[in-house]
Amino acid sequence: MFNWASISINVLLLIATIGTVVYASKTLLMEYSSQVTVSRYKKGININNKHPFYWEVELTNVGKGYIVKAFILLSAPSSKSDGKVKKYYFLSKPIVGIKPDQNRSLRLELSKEKFNLGNSEAYELEVIYQDSLNNYCIVSPGMDEGNSHLERFDKLPKRMSKLGWKYWCYKKKLKVAIEQENSYPKIFNAELKESHQQIEEKFKNFKFEPTNKEDTN
Incomplete structure (x- = not known):
């Protein structure tokens, strides 16, 4: 019983x-937990800069937690229709350690060559960040012109579940950006290598000739 x-x-x-x-x-x-809002967004062209095309967002941590790292992820369909590359992805230099109530700026700069890889009319900007609970979140500030942000509500970040397809989709995007050599370290190293090659090419036929006896000692 x-x-x-x-x-x-x-x-x-x-x-x-x-x-x-x-x-x-x-x-x-x-x-x-942490929550990031995009308090300011701008894009433009600075013709005096080596990387004239830029996108910049100002992030505010309105949560109580700590933001470990944040990136700008920029994407666009290929400007060419040859079918070899469907889409290009670009990663900014990350910012690390955003404390509660702190404002920090994220900036992505591209050279003309990199910018022309994608369709200039179809660039999409998103901010991806990792909080202290190892959650991955994404927020898109939009790329509207003028003062349209005064006519609508802001988009809030969405947390990506590690069991969901979106999390793995964005992991793939980050991987592709690195493979395409469009992350900050890859771009920096490629430009540094190119600069060294140009210097070597410029001085490859240069021969040092001593002008006095002291130089031969």
Whole structure:
């Protein structure tokens, strides 16, 4: 014969335990979660710069937690219809360590050659960041012209579940940007290598000739 009183008590204890775990996880999330808002966005061309095309966003951490790292991810369909590359992705130099209530700026600069890889009319900008709970979030400030931000609500960041397709989709985008050599370190190293090659080419036929006896000693 069932002891219904004992079963009822065990069920109530199980419900209480589950409720405690859920409450604790919610409290932890509220205490350490972070949320970034894009308080300012601009893009433009500076003809005096080696990388004239730029995109810049100002981020504000309005949460209670700590932002570990944040990137600009810029994407656009290929400007060529040869079918070899469908889409190009570009990663900015990251910013690290955004504290609560702190403002930081993210900036991505491209050379004319890099900019022309993508369709100039179809560039899409997104901000990806990692918080102290190892959550990955994404927010898109949009690329509207004028003062349209005064006529609409801002887009808030969305957390990407590691079990969802979107998380793996963005992991793939980051990987492709690196493979295309469109991340900040890849672009910097490629330009440094090109600069060294130009210097070597310029001086490859140069011969040092001593002008006095002291130079030969």
